[in-house]
Amino acid sequence: MNIKEKSQLLHNTSEHTGYIKKLVNGKASVEGYIEYIFNLDKIYSSLENSLNNNKSNSTIAPFVTPELYRSKLIKKDLEFLNNNALFTPLSSTEAYISRLNEISKNKPELIIAHTYTRFLADLFGGRTFFSILSSEYKISPEGLNYYKFNKIEDFKTYVGEYHGKLNSLALSEEIQKDFLNEVYNAYIYNLAVSNELDCKLSK
Numbered sequence: 001m002n003i004k005e006k007s008q009l010l011h012n013t014s015e016h017t018g019y020i021k022k023l024v025n026g027k028a029s030v031e032g033y034i035e036y037i038f039n040l041d042k043i044y045s046s047l048e049n050s051l052n053n054n055k056s057n058s059t060i061a062p063f064v065t066p067e068l069y070r071s072k073l074i075k076k077d078l079e080f081l082n083n084n085a086l087f088t089p090l091s092s093t094e095a096y097i098s099r100l101n102e103i104s105k106n107k108p109e110l111i112i113a114h115t116y117t118r119f120l121a122d123l124f125g126g127r128t129f130f131s132i133l134s135s136e137y138k139i140s141p142e143g144l145n146y147y148k149f150n151k152i153e154d155f156k157t158y159v160g161e162y163h164g165k166l167n168s169l170a171l172s173e174e175i176q177k178d179f180l181n182e183v184y185n186a187y188i189y190n191l192a193v194s195n196e197l198d199c200k201l202s203k
């Protein structure tokens with residue numbers, strides 16, 4: 001399917017626009033970061049529930065990977081960083097979750113397009129984000145559980161195996177096309193969250 005090559009430009013756009021760009025360039029605030037992970041927690045909770053609800057589906061079973069789940073870890077960070085946060089999920093977060101719920105019920109194989117996009121982003125980006133958040137934003141490790149992958153010893157091997165599982169997915173030609181489009185959708189939803197949050201925080 002060559003997902004990585006086909007989504008390269010969307011990936012670059014995700015890196016270089018919106019809230020993510022500001023965060024990486026040291027131009028964000030801790031307050032804004034808390035709101036960002038508040039939204040991510042909602043998204044991961046929905047993604048992880050979708051996986052758990054479909055674990056008896058043999059296509060999805062290999063992608064039910066609790067070692068990559070982030071919602072519990074993010075909740076710990078939220079508790080450490082701000083017990084009293086009273087945010088409302090962004091509209092783009094609501095739309096993202098609604099899409100996850102819809103495909104979880106009607107086309108569950110497409111959930112894998114979302115696990116790929118979010119979980120591999122964390123595996124590749126985790127160390128960079130941890131170090132930026134520690135050095136630029138002075139967040140202590142107790143508030144950065146999100147970036148911990150205690151159960152994964154060798155990232156390179158793990159990611160290689162993940163790609164192996166993606167390559168051996170038995171999807172019909174029609175679903176393959178839908179799958180690729182769903183990877184694009186996953187990027188588009190993440191871009192929307194990044195841009196909506198950036199706009200909200202820049203007011």
Ligand code: HEM
Nearest residue numbers: 003004011014015020024116117118120121124125187190
């Ligand atoms: C500043 C932000 C980011 C940086 C610096 C970054 C950097 C990287 C790097 C260096 C890789 C490894 C590429 C390779 O194997 O050659 C990667 C992979 C990946 N990133 Fe990002 N990324 C960022 C943001 C994002 C975002 C926001 C998403 C999506 C929500 C994302 C999704 C992915 C995915 C899915 C992969 C795996 C590609 C594959 O192996 O198929 N990244 N990223």
